[in-house]
Amino acid sequence: MKHSPAETCELLKADTFGHIERVQAGEAIFIRRDTRSAHWLLRGLARWAARHEARGLERLRGLDGVPQLRHWDGHVLERSYIAxxxxxxxxxxxxxxxxxxxxxxxxxxxxxxxxxxxxxxxxxxxxxxxxxxxxxxxxxxxxxxxxxxxxxxxxxxxxxxxxxxxxxxxxxxxxxxxxxxxxxxxxxxxxxxxxxxxxxxxxxxxxxxxxxxxxxxxxxxxxxxxxxxx
Ligand SMILES: Nc1ncnc2c1ncn2[C@@H]1O[C@H](COP(=O)(O)OP(=O)(O)O)[C@@H](O)[C@H]1O
Ligand SMILES: [Mg+2]
Missing domain, CATH: 1.10.510 (Transferase(Phosphotransferase); domain 1)
Structure with a gap:
Protein backbone atom coordinates (compact mmCIF):
# COMPACT_ATOMS: atom_id res chain seq x y z
CA MET A 1 0.00 0.00 0.00
CA LYS A 2 1.23 3.52 -0.78
CA HIS A 3 2.03 5.85 2.08
CA SER A 4 1.11 9.36 1.13
CA PRO A 5 3.93 11.77 2.00
CA ALA A 6 1.57 13.77 4.22
CA GLU A 7 1.03 10.82 6.57
CA THR A 8 2.27 10.81 10.12
CA CYS A 9 2.19 7.47 11.90
CA GLU A 10 2.31 6.68 15.59
CA LEU A 11 3.06 3.09 16.54
CA LEU A 12 0.48 1.79 19.04
CA LYS A 13 1.40 -1.87 19.24
CA ALA A 14 3.75 -4.36 17.63
CA ASP A 15 3.78 -8.10 18.17
CA THR A 16 4.14 -11.35 16.29
CA PHE A 17 0.85 -10.64 14.51
CA GLY A 18 2.14 -7.44 12.92
CA HIS A 19 1.77 -3.86 14.04
CA ILE A 20 -0.92 -1.31 14.70
CA GLU A 21 -0.42 2.38 14.07
CA ARG A 22 -2.45 5.53 14.28
CA VAL A 23 -2.23 7.43 11.04
CA GLN A 24 -2.93 11.07 10.40
CA ALA A 25 -3.32 11.89 6.72
CA GLY A 26 -4.51 15.45 6.29
CA GLU A 27 -7.79 15.76 8.15
CA ALA A 28 -8.30 12.01 8.43
CA ILE A 29 -7.18 9.99 11.44
CA PHE A 30 -7.42 6.24 11.26
CA ILE A 31 -5.94 3.02 12.62
CA ARG A 32 -3.88 0.75 10.42
CA ARG A 33 -3.28 -2.94 11.15
CA ASP A 34 -0.35 -4.12 9.04
CA THR A 35 0.16 -7.88 8.84
CA ARG A 36 3.27 -7.63 6.67
CA SER A 37 5.44 -7.23 9.77
CA ALA A 38 4.04 -10.39 11.38
CA HIS A 39 6.38 -13.26 12.28
CA TRP A 40 6.72 -15.32 9.09
CA LEU A 41 5.29 -18.41 10.78
CA LEU A 42 2.19 -16.46 11.77
CA ARG A 43 1.75 -14.25 8.72
CA GLY A 44 -0.92 -16.49 7.18
CA LEU A 45 -2.85 -16.57 10.44
CA ALA A 46 -2.47 -12.80 10.89
CA ARG A 47 -3.88 -12.21 7.42
CA TRP A 48 -6.74 -14.60 8.09
CA ALA A 49 -7.55 -12.74 11.32
CA ALA A 50 -7.38 -9.32 9.64
CA ARG A 51 -9.60 -10.52 6.79
CA HIS A 52 -12.02 -11.87 9.35
CA GLU A 53 -12.00 -8.53 11.16
CA ALA A 54 -12.76 -6.79 7.85
CA ARG A 55 -15.76 -9.10 7.38
CA GLY A 56 -16.94 -8.38 10.91
CA LEU A 57 -16.58 -4.62 10.47
CA GLU A 58 -18.43 -4.83 7.16
CA ARG A 59 -21.32 -6.43 9.03
CA LEU A 60 -21.22 -3.58 11.59
CA ARG A 61 -21.08 -0.73 9.09
CA GLY A 62 -22.90 2.33 10.39
CA LEU A 63 -23.13 1.12 13.98
CA ASP A 64 -22.11 3.64 16.63
CA GLY A 65 -19.48 2.45 19.12
CA VAL A 66 -17.35 0.34 16.78
CA PRO A 67 -14.67 1.33 14.24
CA GLN A 68 -15.75 1.80 10.65
CA LEU A 69 -13.92 -0.15 7.95
CA ARG A 70 -11.98 2.09 5.54
CA HIS A 71 -9.83 -0.31 3.59
CA TRP A 72 -8.70 -3.93 3.35
CA ASP A 73 -6.31 -5.08 0.65
CA GLY A 74 -5.35 -8.54 1.83
CA HIS A 75 -2.43 -7.32 3.97
CA VAL A 76 -3.37 -4.02 5.52
CA LEU A 77 -6.59 -3.15 7.30
CA GLU A 78 -7.65 0.41 8.00
CA ARG A 79 -10.48 1.39 10.32
CA SER A 80 -11.69 4.67 11.73
CA TYR A 81 -10.05 6.04 14.85
CA ILE A 82 -12.22 6.35 17.96
CA ALA A 83 -11.06 9.01 20.41
N1 LIG B 1 -10.29 2.29 16.03
C1 LIG B 1 -9.49 2.53 17.06
N2 LIG B 1 -9.60 3.70 17.73
C2 LIG B 1 -8.77 3.97 18.76
N3 LIG B 1 -7.80 3.15 19.19
C3 LIG B 1 -7.64 1.99 18.58
C4 LIG B 1 -8.48 1.61 17.48
N4 LIG B 1 -8.09 0.40 17.05
C5 LIG B 1 -7.07 0.03 17.84
N5 LIG B 1 -6.79 0.97 18.77
C6 LIG B 1 -5.73 0.89 19.79
O1 LIG B 1 -4.75 -0.05 19.37
C7 LIG B 1 -4.73 -1.18 20.27
C8 LIG B 1 -4.52 -2.45 19.48
O2 LIG B 1 -5.57 -2.63 18.52
P1 LIG B 1 -6.37 -4.00 18.41
O3 LIG B 1 -7.30 -3.92 17.27
O4 LIG B 1 -6.98 -4.33 19.73
O5 LIG B 1 -5.20 -5.01 18.07
P2 LIG B 1 -4.80 -6.42 18.68
O6 LIG B 1 -5.59 -7.41 17.93
O7 LIG B 1 -3.35 -6.54 18.37
O8 LIG B 1 -5.10 -6.41 20.14
C9 LIG B 1 -6.08 -1.12 20.99
O9 LIG B 1 -6.04 -1.77 22.23
C10 LIG B 1 -6.30 0.37 21.11
O10 LIG B 1 -5.55 0.91 22.16
MG1 LIG C 1 -6.87 -5.91 21.08
Whole structure:
Protein backbone atom coordinates (compact mmCIF):
# COMPACT_ATOMS: atom_id res chain seq x y z
CA MET A 1 0.00 0.00 0.00
CA LYS A 2 1.23 3.52 -0.78
CA HIS A 3 2.03 5.85 2.08
CA SER A 4 1.11 9.36 1.13
CA PRO A 5 3.93 11.77 2.00
CA ALA A 6 1.57 13.77 4.22
CA GLU A 7 1.03 10.82 6.57
CA THR A 8 2.27 10.81 10.12
CA CYS A 9 2.19 7.47 11.90
CA GLU A 10 2.31 6.68 15.59
CA LEU A 11 3.06 3.09 16.54
CA LEU A 12 0.48 1.79 19.04
CA LYS A 13 1.40 -1.87 19.24
CA ALA A 14 3.75 -4.36 17.63
CA ASP A 15 3.78 -8.10 18.17
CA THR A 16 4.14 -11.35 16.29
CA PHE A 17 0.85 -10.64 14.51
CA GLY A 18 2.14 -7.44 12.92
CA HIS A 19 1.77 -3.86 14.04
CA ILE A 20 -0.92 -1.31 14.70
CA GLU A 21 -0.42 2.38 14.07
CA ARG A 22 -2.45 5.53 14.28
CA VAL A 23 -2.23 7.43 11.04
CA GLN A 24 -2.93 11.07 10.40
CA ALA A 25 -3.32 11.89 6.72
CA GLY A 26 -4.51 15.45 6.29
CA GLU A 27 -7.79 15.76 8.15
CA ALA A 28 -8.30 12.01 8.43
CA ILE A 29 -7.18 9.99 11.44
CA PHE A 30 -7.42 6.24 11.26
CA ILE A 31 -5.94 3.02 12.62
CA ARG A 32 -3.88 0.75 10.42
CA ARG A 33 -3.28 -2.94 11.15
CA ASP A 34 -0.35 -4.12 9.04
CA THR A 35 0.16 -7.88 8.84
CA ARG A 36 3.27 -7.63 6.67
CA SER A 37 5.44 -7.23 9.77
CA ALA A 38 4.04 -10.39 11.38
CA HIS A 39 6.38 -13.26 12.28
CA TRP A 40 6.72 -15.32 9.09
CA LEU A 41 5.29 -18.41 10.78
CA LEU A 42 2.19 -16.46 11.77
CA ARG A 43 1.75 -14.25 8.72
CA GLY A 44 -0.92 -16.49 7.18
CA LEU A 45 -2.85 -16.57 10.44
CA ALA A 46 -2.47 -12.80 10.89
CA ARG A 47 -3.88 -12.21 7.42
CA TRP A 48 -6.74 -14.60 8.09
CA ALA A 49 -7.55 -12.74 11.32
CA ALA A 50 -7.38 -9.32 9.64
CA ARG A 51 -9.60 -10.52 6.79
CA HIS A 52 -12.02 -11.87 9.35
CA GLU A 53 -12.00 -8.53 11.16
CA ALA A 54 -12.76 -6.79 7.85
CA ARG A 55 -15.76 -9.10 7.38
CA GLY A 56 -16.94 -8.38 10.91
CA LEU A 57 -16.58 -4.62 10.47
CA GLU A 58 -18.43 -4.83 7.16
CA ARG A 59 -21.32 -6.43 9.03
CA LEU A 60 -21.22 -3.58 11.59
CA ARG A 61 -21.08 -0.73 9.09
CA GLY A 62 -22.90 2.33 10.39
CA LEU A 63 -23.13 1.12 13.98
CA ASP A 64 -22.11 3.64 16.63
CA GLY A 65 -19.48 2.45 19.12
CA VAL A 66 -17.35 0.34 16.78
CA PRO A 67 -14.67 1.33 14.24
CA GLN A 68 -15.75 1.80 10.65
CA LEU A 69 -13.92 -0.15 7.95
CA ARG A 70 -11.98 2.09 5.54
CA HIS A 71 -9.83 -0.31 3.59
CA TRP A 72 -8.70 -3.93 3.35
CA ASP A 73 -6.31 -5.08 0.65
CA GLY A 74 -5.35 -8.54 1.83
CA HIS A 75 -2.43 -7.32 3.97
CA VAL A 76 -3.37 -4.02 5.52
CA LEU A 77 -6.59 -3.15 7.30
CA GLU A 78 -7.65 0.41 8.00
CA ARG A 79 -10.48 1.39 10.32
CA SER A 80 -11.69 4.67 11.73
CA TYR A 81 -10.05 6.04 14.85
CA ILE A 82 -12.22 6.35 17.96
CA ALA A 83 -11.06 9.01 20.41
CA UNK A 84 -11.02 7.80 24.00
CA UNK A 85 -9.06 5.96 26.66
CA UNK A 86 -8.77 2.19 27.07
CA UNK A 87 -10.67 0.66 29.95
CA UNK A 88 -7.56 -0.11 32.00
CA UNK A 89 -6.68 3.57 32.25
CA UNK A 90 -10.19 5.11 32.18
CA UNK A 91 -11.53 2.62 34.77
CA UNK A 92 -15.25 3.26 34.18
CA UNK A 93 -17.08 3.47 37.52
CA UNK A 94 -20.45 4.79 36.40
CA UNK A 95 -23.19 2.12 36.26
CA UNK A 96 -24.67 3.96 33.28
CA UNK A 97 -21.51 3.14 31.27
CA UNK A 98 -22.19 -0.57 31.83
CA UNK A 99 -25.82 -0.21 30.73
CA UNK A 100 -24.61 1.43 27.51
CA UNK A 101 -21.94 -1.25 27.05
CA UNK A 102 -24.63 -3.92 27.52
CA UNK A 103 -26.70 -2.20 24.81
CA UNK A 104 -23.68 -2.22 22.52
CA UNK A 105 -23.26 -5.99 22.95
CA UNK A 106 -26.97 -6.39 22.16
CA UNK A 107 -26.51 -4.23 19.04
CA UNK A 108 -23.69 -6.54 17.93
CA UNK A 109 -25.99 -9.48 18.54
CA UNK A 110 -28.69 -7.86 16.39
CA UNK A 111 -26.16 -7.77 13.55
CA UNK A 112 -25.36 -11.45 14.13
CA UNK A 113 -22.02 -10.91 15.79
CA UNK A 114 -20.42 -12.07 19.04
CA UNK A 115 -17.13 -10.33 19.87
CA UNK A 116 -15.33 -13.15 21.74
CA UNK A 117 -12.46 -11.01 23.05
CA UNK A 118 -14.12 -8.72 25.56
CA UNK A 119 -12.22 -10.11 28.54
CA UNK A 120 -9.35 -7.89 27.43
CA UNK A 121 -9.63 -4.39 28.79
CA UNK A 122 -7.72 -2.77 25.90
CA UNK A 123 -10.53 -3.88 23.59
CA UNK A 124 -12.92 -1.53 25.46
CA UNK A 125 -12.73 2.22 25.16
CA UNK A 126 -14.27 4.97 27.21
CA UNK A 127 -14.85 7.56 24.52
CA UNK A 128 -14.20 11.23 25.06
CA UNK A 129 -17.96 11.76 25.52
CA UNK A 130 -17.99 9.08 28.23
CA UNK A 131 -19.73 6.37 26.18
CA UNK A 132 -18.32 2.89 25.51
CA UNK A 133 -16.81 1.55 22.29
CA UNK A 134 -15.35 -1.84 21.38
CA UNK A 135 -12.38 -2.61 19.15
CA UNK A 136 -10.58 -5.61 17.74
CA UNK A 137 -12.93 -7.95 15.88
CA UNK A 138 -10.27 -10.44 14.80
CA UNK A 139 -11.83 -13.43 16.51
CA UNK A 140 -15.47 -12.39 16.43
CA UNK A 141 -18.12 -14.93 15.55
CA UNK A 142 -20.16 -13.94 12.50
CA UNK A 143 -23.30 -15.92 12.49
CA UNK A 144 -25.68 -16.95 9.76
CA UNK A 145 -27.98 -18.86 12.09
CA UNK A 146 -28.58 -17.46 15.55
CA UNK A 147 -28.67 -20.85 17.23
CA UNK A 148 -27.59 -22.07 20.65
CA UNK A 149 -23.87 -21.74 19.95
CA UNK A 150 -24.24 -18.08 18.96
CA UNK A 151 -26.42 -17.32 21.99
CA UNK A 152 -23.82 -18.90 24.26
CA UNK A 153 -21.05 -16.72 22.76
CA UNK A 154 -23.14 -13.59 23.28
CA UNK A 155 -23.76 -14.65 26.91
CA UNK A 156 -19.97 -15.01 27.31
CA UNK A 157 -19.52 -11.46 25.93
CA UNK A 158 -21.97 -10.25 28.57
CA UNK A 159 -20.27 -12.22 31.31
CA UNK A 160 -16.94 -10.59 30.44
CA UNK A 161 -18.56 -7.17 30.66
CA UNK A 162 -19.93 -8.10 34.09
CA UNK A 163 -16.44 -9.13 35.21
CA UNK A 164 -15.23 -5.64 34.36
CA UNK A 165 -18.20 -4.21 36.24
CA UNK A 166 -17.26 -6.37 39.23
CA UNK A 167 -13.78 -4.83 39.10
CA UNK A 168 -14.68 -1.16 38.69
CA UNK A 169 -18.24 -0.85 39.86
CA UNK A 170 -19.05 -3.85 42.09
CA UNK A 171 -21.65 -2.07 44.24
CA UNK A 172 -23.89 -1.70 41.17
CA UNK A 173 -24.00 -5.43 40.36
CA UNK A 174 -27.56 -6.72 40.67
CA UNK A 175 -28.33 -10.17 42.18
CA UNK A 176 -29.15 -11.45 38.67
CA UNK A 177 -25.79 -10.21 37.38
CA UNK A 178 -24.01 -11.90 40.28
CA UNK A 179 -25.72 -15.16 39.36
CA UNK A 180 -24.76 -14.72 35.69
CA UNK A 181 -21.16 -14.16 36.71
CA UNK A 182 -21.10 -17.52 38.44
CA UNK A 183 -22.58 -19.33 35.45
CA UNK A 184 -19.56 -20.05 33.29
CA UNK A 185 -20.38 -21.85 30.03
CA UNK A 186 -18.89 -25.27 29.25
CA UNK A 187 -16.83 -23.48 26.58
CA UNK A 188 -15.24 -21.10 29.10
CA UNK A 189 -14.60 -24.00 31.51
CA UNK A 190 -12.96 -26.08 28.78
CA UNK A 191 -10.88 -23.12 27.59
CA UNK A 192 -9.62 -22.44 31.08
CA UNK A 193 -8.81 -26.09 31.73
CA UNK A 194 -7.05 -26.86 28.44
CA UNK A 195 -6.91 -24.37 25.54
CA UNK A 196 -5.69 -21.45 27.63
CA UNK A 197 -2.76 -23.49 28.98
CA UNK A 198 -1.70 -24.53 25.48
CA UNK A 199 -2.08 -20.96 24.18
CA UNK A 200 -0.04 -19.52 27.06
CA UNK A 201 2.65 -22.13 26.60
CA UNK A 202 3.00 -21.43 22.87
CA UNK A 203 2.82 -17.65 23.32
CA UNK A 204 5.48 -17.68 26.05
CA UNK A 205 7.86 -20.35 24.82
CA UNK A 206 7.75 -19.79 21.09
CA UNK A 207 6.97 -16.14 20.72
CA UNK A 208 8.16 -14.75 24.03
CA UNK A 209 5.01 -13.09 25.30
CA UNK A 210 1.76 -13.58 27.09
CA UNK A 211 -0.10 -10.42 27.71
CA UNK A 212 -3.42 -8.80 27.09
CA UNK A 213 -2.11 -6.06 24.91
CA UNK A 214 1.58 -6.07 24.21
CA UNK A 215 2.42 -4.75 27.66
CA UNK A 216 -0.21 -2.03 27.70
CA UNK A 217 -1.54 -3.41 30.95
CA UNK A 218 1.75 -3.88 32.70
CA UNK A 219 1.61 -0.50 34.42
CA UNK A 220 -1.53 -1.50 36.35
CA UNK A 221 -1.84 -5.21 36.64
CA UNK A 222 -4.59 -7.00 38.52
CA UNK A 223 -4.39 -10.70 39.41
CA UNK A 224 -7.17 -11.55 36.94
CA UNK A 225 -5.31 -9.82 34.10
CA UNK A 226 -3.24 -12.97 33.67
CA UNK A 227 -5.88 -14.35 31.45
CA UNK A 228 -7.35 -14.78 28.05
CA UNK A 229 -11.07 -15.45 27.95
CA UNK A 230 -11.94 -17.12 31.25
N1 LIG B 1 -10.29 2.29 16.03
C1 LIG B 1 -9.49 2.53 17.06
N2 LIG B 1 -9.60 3.70 17.73
C2 LIG B 1 -8.77 3.97 18.76
N3 LIG B 1 -7.80 3.15 19.19
C3 LIG B 1 -7.64 1.99 18.58
C4 LIG B 1 -8.48 1.61 17.48
N4 LIG B 1 -8.09 0.40 17.05
C5 LIG B 1 -7.07 0.03 17.84
N5 LIG B 1 -6.79 0.97 18.77
C6 LIG B 1 -5.73 0.89 19.79
O1 LIG B 1 -4.75 -0.05 19.37
C7 LIG B 1 -4.73 -1.18 20.27
C8 LIG B 1 -4.52 -2.45 19.48
O2 LIG B 1 -5.57 -2.63 18.52
P1 LIG B 1 -6.37 -4.00 18.41
O3 LIG B 1 -7.30 -3.92 17.27
O4 LIG B 1 -6.98 -4.33 19.73
O5 LIG B 1 -5.20 -5.01 18.07
P2 LIG B 1 -4.80 -6.42 18.68
O6 LIG B 1 -5.59 -7.41 17.93
O7 LIG B 1 -3.35 -6.54 18.37
O8 LIG B 1 -5.10 -6.41 20.14
C9 LIG B 1 -6.08 -1.12 20.99
O9 LIG B 1 -6.04 -1.77 22.23
C10 LIG B 1 -6.30 0.37 21.11
O10 LIG B 1 -5.55 0.91 22.16
MG1 LIG C 1 -6.87 -5.91 21.08
Missing amino acids: GAPMQSAQPRDPHWYRQAHRLIRALRERGLAHNDLAKEPNWLVRDDGTPAVLDFQICWISRRRGGWFRMLVREDLRHLLKHKRTYCPEALTPVERRLLKRRSWLARTWKATGKRVYKYIARRWFGYWDDDGGALSSRRRPQDERGPT
